[in-house]
Amino acid sequence: MKLTKETLYSYLLIIIGSLIFAAADVLFVNPYKLAPGGVYGIANVVYHLFGFKISYTAMVFEVPLLIIGTWILGPKFGVKTIISIVLIAFFVYLIETYWGYDPAIQNDIIISTIVAGVLYGLAVGMIFKAHATSGGTDIISMIMSKYTGISLGRMVLIVDSCVTLITFIAFNDIRLPIYSLILIWISSKVIDMVLDGIKTYKTVLIVSNKHEEIKECITCKIKRGGTFLEAEGMYSGEKKRMIYSVVDRLEFQNLRDHIYEIDPKAFINIIDSSEILGEGFKKLQKDEV
8 A cells, every 4th residue: 555645644543533532431431331332332331340441342342343344244344444443442451551440530420421522523533534433333333234224324323322221221320321322412513523624615506687796796705606507487487597606604694795785585595515525625535545
């Protein structure tokens, strides 16, 4: 494999993401008996029931899952995923061995849940950004999705929710799965932010008889491009020109004000777009696996 800056950057993301994931699990999640899905959620429960190291339990699950997943799904788990799995277990081992299981935040499960959610999301987002996964129950979800026809995203949610319920069965405390689900929700939002960025865009479709004036506004004042689409009114049968354009949130506020001044009767359809690729936005490039 050719060693490029992009390759080095992706491996750096995996290393840092794995370290953050391990710290979040040992220092914020495990001390409060939470299990926010995944193999490490199961490993946390096993630790509190039997005292086995988290890293040992995790690898006992990870290795067979990786083998079974490769056998059933094919060789889709690349080197980066294997490295991620090993690094997370290694960092967890170091932290639990030399730091222990004392919580980073004492006697505050709510703050620990929030911090853990942010750290989990940041870690997993970085690993995903490097085109790897953290393994674990993601593999179970992929297998079940293949045979049930349920979408992967929904299956991941189902599997992780089942893992969170283990805490209630093991410790008879209904608060634990609730906190775990909150943690999962927070981490999912942070993952989206890491992958897509905080900045969101608005895709606008504008229908107006004063389309030329609006075009001048977009190109000269907002400094964005656009495309004319030929359209026809459904009831009137009148030929119209629809403007298709993409702007960021601040630009949209300005554009909306300008359109109101030009044509208060204009029809505008606004669509949230988390990622735009191409000239003027994020560079279009092939994913590196």
